[in-house]
Amino acid sequence: MSLDDEATPGATRPWWKDAVVYQVYPRSFLDSNGDGIGDLPGVTARLDYLQDLGVDVVWLSPHFDSPNADNGYDIRDYRQVMADFGTMADFDAMLAGMTARGMRLIIDLVVNHSSDEHAWFVESRKSQDNPYRDYYIWRDGKDGGPPNNYHAFFGGPAWTLDQATGQYYLHYFAAKQPDLNWENPKVRDEVHDLMRFWLDKGVSGFRMDVIPFISKQPGLPDLTPQERRAPQFVYAAGPKLHDYLSEMRHEVLAHYDTLTVGEAFGLTPDAAQHMMDSRRSELDLVFNFDIVRMDIDGWRKTSWTLPRLKALYSQQDAAAGPFGWNTVFLSNHDNPRAVSHFGDDDPEWVERSAKVLNTLILTQRGTPFLYQGDELGMTNYPFQTLDDFDDLEVSGRWRDLQGRVSEAEYLANARSMGRDNARTPMQWTDDPHGGFTLGTPWLAVNPNAAAINARDQAGRADAVLSHCRDLIAFRRGSVDLREGDYEDLDPDHAQVFAYRRGEGLVVMLNFGREAVAYTLPDHLTVEGVAFGEAVVEGRIVTLDGWTSVILAIRL
Numbered sequence: 001m002s003l004d005d006e007a008t009p010g011a012t013r014p015w016w017k018d019a020v021v022y023q024v025y026p027r028s029f030l031d032s033n034g035d036g037i038g039d040l041p042g043v044t045a046r047l048d049y050l051q052d053l054g055v056d057v058v059w060l061s062p063h064f065d066s067p068n069a070d071n072g073y074d075i076r077d078y079r080q081v082m083a084d085f086g087t088m089a090d091f092d093a094m095l096a097g098m099t100a101r102g103m104r105l106i107i108d109l110v111v112n113h114s115s116d117e118h119a120w121f122v123e124s125r126k127s128q129d130n131p132y133r134d135y136y137i138w139r140d141g142k143d144g145g146p147p148n149n150y151h152a153f154f155g156g157p158a159w160t161l162d163q164a165t166g167q168y169y170l171h172y173f174a175a176k177q178p179d180l181n182w183e184n185p186k187v188r189d190e191v192h193d194l195m196r197f198w199l200d201k202g203v204s205g206f207r208m209d210v211i212p213f214i215s216k217q218p219g220l221p222d223l224t225p226q227e228r229r230a231p232q233f234v235y236a237a238g239p240k241l242h243d244y245l246s247e248m249r250h251e252v253l254a255h256y257d258t259l260t261v262g263e264a265f266g267l268t269p270d271a272a273q274h275m276m277d278s279r280r281s282e283l284d285l286v287f288n289f290d291i292v293r294m295d296i297d298g299w300r301k302t303s304w305t306l307p308r309l310k311a312l313y314s315q316q317d318a319a320a321g322p323f324g325w326n327t328v329f330l331s332n333h334d335n336p337r338a339v340s341h342f343g344d345d346d347p348e349w350v351e352r353s354a355k356v357l358n359t360l361i362l363t364q365r366g367t368p369f370l371y372q373g374d375e376l377g378m379t380n381y382p383f384q385t386l387d388d389f390d391d392l393e394v395s396g397r398w399r400d401l402q403g404r405v406s407e408a409e410y411l412a413n414a415r416s417m418g419r420d421n422a423r424t425p426m427q428w429t430d431d432p433h434g435g436f437t438l439g440t441p442w443l444a445v446n447p448n449a450a451a452i453n454a455r456d457q458a459g460r461a462d463a464v465l466s467h468c469r470d471l472i473a474f475r476r477g478s479v480d481l482r483e484g485d486y487e488d489l490d491p492d493h494a495q496v497f498a499y500r501r502g503e504g505l506v507v508m509l510n511f512g513r514e515a516v517a518y519t520l521p522d523h524l525t526v527e528g529v530a531f532g533e534a535v536v537e538g539r540i541v542t543l544d545g546w547t548s549v550i551l552a553i554r555l
């Protein structure tokens with residue numbers, strides 16, 4: 001690993017630029033005690049699996065005490081482990097197991113809002129002069145209704161009237177997720193303290209949930225009709241975001257060796273670059289959602305094209321510039337399965353296309369974030385009715401749309417884009433419930449677990465899992481992939497994604513079932529196949545349907 005960081009020669013290259021991160025959604029990873037809910041001992045039981053895959057960092061979705069209105073993104077106690085997931089001793093054992101295997105752990109920091117069952121909110125709602133009142137955002141109503149026309153992401157107004165004190169409180173998400181008031185220095189101090197609590201236990205950083213939203217618009221004016229179509233761009237443009245993040249860096253993060261990655265939901269590319277610029281003291285990485293949301297209009301799924309995907313990668317790479325660094329991902333717990341969204345989940349093609357997508361994630365410029373199950377090519381779930389879902393985003397949005405949209409249209413949309421597609425339990429074996437639980441799973445396991453599961457793939461050299469493991473190892477040994485610059489060789493081609501990485505590699509991905517014979521530009525000399533499979537004759541490379549190859553080249 002080179003020691004110099006290309007951005008600031010002489011500075012050591014941060015470890016997270018070379019790391020491969022794997023997101024664990026603990027509720028759906030492995031159930032160790034038969035209650036149908038994944039838990040921390042389940043994660044510990046699979047650390048050898050993650051080490052064998054070659055994972056450097058685990059991002060753990062919220063493990064904190066929560067009533068689970070939003071599956072843990074509604075925290076009731078930031079210093080307690082959710083009882084469903086186990087105990088603090090289980091957390092410590094999991095972290096020790098990761099450390100012993102040379103892995104790091106980053107946890108989810110959900111501090112734009114808490115649960116309405118958090119002690120702070122229980123106090124805050126008691127009276128208008130309670131010492132905790134200003135931990136949240138309370139306002140008088142206007143004209144007999146909410147203080148403004150903000151709409152919640154999970155349906156209904158973003159304000160709920162608290163009868164006891166006659167005021168409304170703000171919640172960008174569910175009513176059980178009241179927004180914290182970051183204007184209040186006591187709130188910021190509380191957050192800094194809880195961050196130190198986990199960092200002092202040995203955690204290596206945080207993924208920061210909707211962090212751009214913590215600074216609210218002064219005066220909270222109404223949204224215009226245009227703004228209401230995508231309120232996140234207003235919510236993320238508060239005037240004090242960068243002040244709060246700089247303070248967090250100064251007060252907490254600067255005193256530890258950490259990785260911080262912020263959800264850039266609602267940020268413009270410039271604001272995102274601002275947040276991750278290594279010359280500033282804010283965060284290290286951001287999740288830019290332009291790609292995973294390129295075929296979403298409001299709530300509706302639209303369509304995407306490969307040239308559009310390529311343009312977004314080039315835009316993100318340019319926006320990062322010499323002082324930024326991107327994350328590379330195609331899925332997470334909020335998005336459909338990568339192979340169903342961007343690949344081809346027909347049983348005949350699913351493995352091949354999953355390998356192509358994992359090649360994209362692991363060879364693009366930036367830090368790759370794999371989502372649990374994508375190393376197997378797990379697919380979307382065949383939801384039949386709205387009752388099959390267990391996501392307040394699906395139910396809340398349906399309450400908004402009923403009467404304006406047919407149930408058939410809404411169901412079709414939820415089937416393709418609903419978050420539960422990524423939350424069905426991990427498929428470990430072809431045993432009942434995919435070997436995830438000996439009980440009844442909290443969310444049904446995909447019936448294709450018999451065909452797509454880790455045990456079957458562990459024994460097959462041609463499996464998605466083997467390909468992913470081998471490519472992670474290849475990437476670790478390649479300075480071009482970890483540090484090299486990025487050049488899209490053919491932005492307009494509708495089926496082939498071909499790009500140069502550094503001085504010595506070209507990656508080619510065939511995003512279709514038809515074989516393609518592709519001629520590389522004449523400024524490149526192909527020296528041979530470095531990874532994958534393709535027929536190479538001079539600069540003509542033939543890729544079978546849904547295959548990818550990494551070529552050794554000379555400029």
Ligand code: TEU
Binds near residue numbers: 209
């Ligand atoms: O998600 C915020 C966010 O980006 C989601 O609103 C996402 O865009 C939407 O669900 C896509 O359909 C974060 C967490 O990742 C999510 O799980 C939580 O529900 C949300 O914040 C509130 O904490």
Ligand code: CA
Binds near residue numbers: 031032034037039084
């Ligand atoms: Ca369990």
